Amino acid sequence: MPRSRGRRNKAKNTARLASNPNKIVFEKLDFGFGDQREEFKSAILKSAREDVERYPELVDELTNLMKNRMPDGIVSTVAFYGTRAAINNKGESRSLTKNIQQHHIELLQGIALTLPADEWGKIPSTAETIQTVFDIIPKLSDTFFKRRLIAKADEIDKVQRAIMSLQEKIRLHTQAVRNWGYFSEVKKICREVYAPLDDKLVAAVGYSFTDILDIAEAVHTAIDERCNTWMDAMKKVISSRKSRTAVETYFREMPNLKGTPDELLALLPKGIEREAVMALLMSHADLRHADNMSVTAADVAAMTGKDKERVDRVLRMFSIEPGELAGQNFEHLFLANPVWARPGIALDEAYLFGMPQAIFSHINEIMWNVATTAKIEEDLSDRRAAYLEDKAEAVLQSVLPTAQITKNAKWMAGKQQFETDIIAVVDKTVILAEAKSHRLTPQGLRGAPDRLKRHLTEMVIAPSIQSERLAVYITAAREGDADSLKITESLGLDAENVDQIIRISLTLDDLSVLSSSEEELENAGLIPEGHMLAPSLHVADLCCIAEIIDEEIPFLHYFSERFHFQKHFDIFGDEIDFLGIYLATGFNLGEKRGDFRRLMVTGMSDVIDRYYNGLDAGIAVKKPKASIHRSYKEIIDKLANTKPAGWTTMGIFVLSSASPEEQPKVERGLNRLRHSVMRKRAKRGHECFMEIVPPLNRKATVGFYVHRAADRALRRKHMEHFASEALDRDEATSCVLFAKNAENWASPYEAVLLAQKRGEVQTDLRS
Structure with missing residues (x-):
């Protein structure tokens, strides 16, 4: 179940990142209206107003169509072509049709269900x-989007415009982004979250959360298999070179057809072209989609081994009857469609699921509604909170096996007690993670201003303030503040040995598209002055990042730089797009980013999507990896294996020093330096040092000291001299220096020195 990606109109001075696993390409988008910006804007708004005026006509045309033609056939056929995709052996998917997405089909189904059954065509x-x-x-x-565009254009207040921009982002995200994780991970997380409450739900409604998930998977599997069988059959038909062969193949592959191939051929006009015959067969085959996408309680009971009555109750809970949405506000069909939480259509003898994957797209809302009916929503709230903390701890421990992790750490500042959900200490790096399991309500998804503000405060702003509070004390303790030292000591933290502080916020509902919208959040007055917002991500995305970046130093580097990445750009994309950028660049964009502020990154997840699509389809696809040059990888691996004091700090500094494109140049420079050192007439200390000074002052200088074996005794003295010179000369506050033996060149390095200006700690706090 590939993740759908949102899109937005691209503005001037916006750069787009083209997805490429080996190289990142910047494309600056310029519409060319120059000084005619206002005229261009007026033309766009005029066109939008004209389209909005046609909105009632479009609704009437679609409604009248479904009063004439069978809506179940229309919904199932559009769903088939809109959601099915062909996947090749590389995990690449190709949709059967363009411009139709899941939210379009949900809208279509919602409109169909406003009509009573006796009005169906x-x-x-x-x-x-x-x-x-x-x-x-x-x-x-x-047209619905354009209505909101007009409203936004008419608003002149800065604060209100910022709030409307946030509303629009969540609405676009709600419309276009349907899956909060890859299918295998979604199913796994759902069972982990909900299964412990099975007994409570059975006692209340007669079926369990596990029953719901089992039945949902069975429905998805059954319909998926039927649709795949249909596609395989039609491939054979379409590949036929002659009309007769196509008809004969159609009768052979499609079951339960009446008549014979000869009888059908006799009805066709003489001389009919092959393409016309194919169109006829395809149109006839499309009539099967409603049956292929329908299941009965008996079907699913046989698949799952569950009681038929129990299965029927779950299927009915999943479904809406024709006419049940009569009088529904059409705006709500765009932003809080009842079809999301009940994606089935209850027919006379069966249940139609045009998009069985939609059950898992909206599974958390479905489960909450069930828990509310059973009056166990408080139990579910507690379970969500406990699960999120436990899952975050387990994922961090799996990818950071040497980390010392403390969960629910309580500490006192003055007379006030605070709690940090997770503190993970790896060498001299500290991760502060806050886990907030609050729900995104339908009102919030619609973009209701007060509810949206509340969600942003609870799930994005408050946890960031909470983690920053402790980060401030850790930084102050390192500088010797007595009160702060009491706090860090009570937590078992050695503040003097903290070089890096990484803050993240984790959720069970997806708000990542807003956590990177810092400009709007600041303009709306939601972020306190001076506060630096921590990255906020769904726990499913954390699982994905930990699986793709499964080594300690790169994982820490990702989150160390991820914080700064969202600070420098107004970004439109989600966390897996950010991961795609990291794999291509290590977030080392350097000077390339100097002439733009807005960045479109949707689509950068392609390489990761292909991997998970392949896994879900049973196709072996090579796991994507970060682009790290061999010489850099060898240094990182040696640091991770030998773990000298400060190894995480040094590893992060190394990965931040050069982009994948620049790393081979570093290796070539080292080879030239070695050649210079090894010359027969070379003097000791002559041309034996090379340094890399990243374009950003917050990043450390990385240096290499190349020496002969005979100079090993002088190595420490020379390294300290070079490090001192680097810190005096460059604006960076840290320097990591590696010594390489010119006569033992295969070794990544023989010694390493970490030098920092006194009192410096790398953190995500504003300086």
Whole structure:
């Protein structure tokens, strides 16, 4: 189940990152309107207002169509072509149709369910019918967006514009981003979260959370298999070179057809072209989608071994009857569609699931509604909170095996007690993680201002303030503040040995698109003055990052630089897009980023999507890795294996010193330096030092001292001299220096020195 990605209109002075696993490409987008910006804006708004005026016509046209043609056939056929994708052996997916996304189909289904069953059309749909729907439904969605665009353009207050911008981002995210994790991870997390409450739910409603998940998976599997069988059959038909062969293949591959190939061929006009025959067969085959996407309680009971009555109760809970949404506010179909939490259609004898994956897209809302009905929502709230903390701890421990992790650490500042959800100490690096399991409500998804502010405060702002509070005390303790030292000592932290402080906030509902919108959050007055917002991500994304970046130093480096990355850009994309950027660049964008502020990164997750799509499809796809040059990788590996004091700090500094494109140049420079040192006439100390000074002052200088074996005794003296010179000369506050033996060149380094100006600690606090 690939993750859908949101899109937004691209503004001037915006750069787009093209997805490439080996190289990152910047494309500066310029619409070329120059000094005519206002004229361009007016033209866009005029066009939007004209389209908005057509909105009622489009709704009427679509509604009348479903009063004439069978809505179940329309929904299932559009769902088939809109959500199915072909996946090759590289994990690359190709949709069967363009411009139709899951939220379009949900909107279509919602509109169909506003009609009572006796108003549903009785005539099967045709290819022309489906094409008309393909044309109308994206226009309806776009028109709703344009209505909001007009409202935003008419607002002149800075604070209100910022709030409206945040509303628009969450609305676009709500519409376009349907899956909060990759399918395998979603299923795993759901079982971990909900299974412990099975007994409570059974006692209240007669079925368990595990029953819900088992039945949802069975429905998904059954419909997926049927649709795949249909596709395999039609591939054979389409590959036929002659009309007769195509008809014969169609009768052979499609079960329960009446008549014979000869009888059908006799009805066709003489001289009919092959393409017309194919169109006829395809249109006829499309009539099967409603049946292929429908299940009965008996079907699912046989698949799962569960009681038929219990299965029927779950399927009915998943589904909405025709006419049940009569009188529904159409705006809510865009932003809080009842179809999200009940994605099935209850028919006479069966349940139609045009998008069975939608159950898992909205599984948390479904489960909350069930818990509310059973009056165990408080138990579920407690379970979500405990699970999020336990899962975060387990993931961090798995990817950071040497970390000392403390959970629910309580500490006193004056007379006030505070609690930090997770403190992980790895060498001289400290991770402060806050886990907030608050729910995103339907009102918040619609972008209701007060509810959205509350969600942002609870899930993004408050946990960031909480982790910053302790980070401030750790920094002060390192500088010798007595009160702060009491706090760090009570937590078992040796503040003097802390070089890096990394802060993250974790959630069970996805708000990552807003956590990187710092400019709007500041303009809306939601971020306290001077506060530096911590990255906020879904725990499923943390699992993904830990699986892809499964070594300690790169994992720590990702989050060390991830914080700064969202500070320097107004970014549109999600956490897995950020991960894609990291794999390509290590977040070392250097001087390339100097001439733009806005950055579109949607699509940078492609390489990761292909990997997980392959896993879900049973295709072996090589796991993507960070682009790190061999010589850099050898240094990182040796630091991780030998673990000298400060190894995490040094590793982070090394990975921050050069981009993947620059790292081979560093190796070539070292080879030239070695050649210079090894010359017969070379004097001791002559041309034996090379340093890398990153373009950002907050990053450390990285140096290499190359010497002969005979000079090993002088190594420490020379290294301290070079490090002192580097700190005096450069604006960086830290320096890591590696000594390489020119006569033992295969070794990544023989000695390493970490030098820092007194009192410096790398943290994500504003200096």
